[in-house]
Amino acid sequence: MTSNDPIPYDLYAAERDFDRISDALSFLGDFWRDHPDLDSAARSAGLSPHHFQRIFSRWVGVSPKKYVGALAHSAAREAIDGGANILDASFEAGLSGPGRLHDLFIAHEQVTPGQARAKGAGLGFLWGTAPTPFGNGVFLVAPRGLSALAFADPSVESAFEDLRARYPAAEYVRDDGEALRWAERIFAEGDGPIPLALYGTPWQRQVWRALLTIPAGQTVTYRDIAAEVCTPKASRAVGAAVGANPVSWLIPCHRVLASDGRLTGYHWGVNRKRAMLAYEAASA
Structure with missing residues (x-):
């Protein structure tokens, strides 16, 4: 407002x-x-x-x-x-x-x-890497949809370990072909909704839902998101939930800026955040 x-x-x-x-x-x-x-x-x-x-x-x-x-x-x-x-x-x-x-x-x-x-025991995930417009992507796929989209910084292994930490007892099978199919569906085809299988607290999921309402090509501040989901005083808690977002690009935390307009607080790097915003602006 x-x-x-x-x-x-x-x-x-x-x-x-x-x-x-x-x-x-x-x-x-x-x-x-x-x-x-x-x-x-x-x-x-x-x-x-x-x-x-x-x-x-x-x-x-x-x-x-x-x-x-x-x-x-x-x-x-x-x-x-x-x-x-x-x-x-x-x-x-x-x-x-x-x-x-x-x-x-x-x-x-x-x-x-x-x-x-069981901390994921009995769950099965496919994971793999595939090229994206923003670098080598690491995809984590659950039976019900995409659970994570990260980037291989500084390495594929470190990105995968970061994603696996939530459910360490789950089974993980690498399938780069499946990752490529998801990458093409997200970045090349762009048709239809992408099913997401998100694992987070109720508060995190509420913040992530608010991120989904930010139109492409537009930006908001952490305070804006806090005001939408609760109160402007919750900006710091919102920032933590935004930082915990596991699905880059599709849940557009890159569209959230500091109150002074600075590109801060992006899990996969400020340069990538700047590139995403420029990509959206050019596509508008």
């Missing part, structure tokens, strides 16, 4: 909304394991369900249901990382059983709880 943009609602209304959403967040923080319905959450804020849904989604960036789901997923993930079995993790998340936990993990991580608990 610039100084010339209209204020979407007056400051008194904004203050009143904040108080209500603060009450709702407190309620959901206390009772999320009960997975309260929309009516119950709305009552905690003193609003009608329709009004509450709209205001909550605007302030928090996700619907009340998705917010509760994110809390449940975080609790289950923490339990699993601590060694809990699937049934105990289900109960920790306030779910009735493993079936609902399965759906929760697929929605948030595109892996099953068992695969998450």
Whole structure:
């Protein structure tokens, strides 16, 4: 938002909304394991369900249901990382059983709880290298889509190890031919959506979704993204999530600049970021 943009609602209304959403967040923080319905959450804020849904989604960036789901997923993930079995993790998340936990993990991580608990054991990835307009690309492909696109700096091996660190127990098979097919689909064909299989926290995925809304040829600041997903004060947290983006180019973190317009904070190098922006500008 610039100084010339209209204020979407007056400051008194904004203050009143904040108080209500603060009450709702407190309620959901206390009772999320009960997975309260929309009516119950709305009552905690003193609003009608329709009004509450709209205001909550605007302030928090996700619907009340998705917010509760994110809390449940975080609790289950923490339990699993601590060694809990699937049934105990289900109960920790306030779910009735493993079936609902399965759906929760697929929605948030595109892996099953068992695969998450095993740190990728049982998951199979294809990986390989292929030329791209921005140097030698390293591709990581899951059964449901592309999981990562990195660049071989300083070497293919170091780039692959960086990608493999998230799920060290998964199986990896090198297939440069498959990587080339993905490179051609992304950079040469350019037709149709590219399926992505992203592994990250709910916060990271929310930031990555915001990056996908930046049009080609345009840039925004970290503060702009923070204001969209939460609050401008979250710029530093947004910067960390942007830096953790595993899929270069397609999730366009190269379009995010420092508040003073500098090309900073790109995982694969400022020179490559500059080249990507110039490539998009020339193609516009």
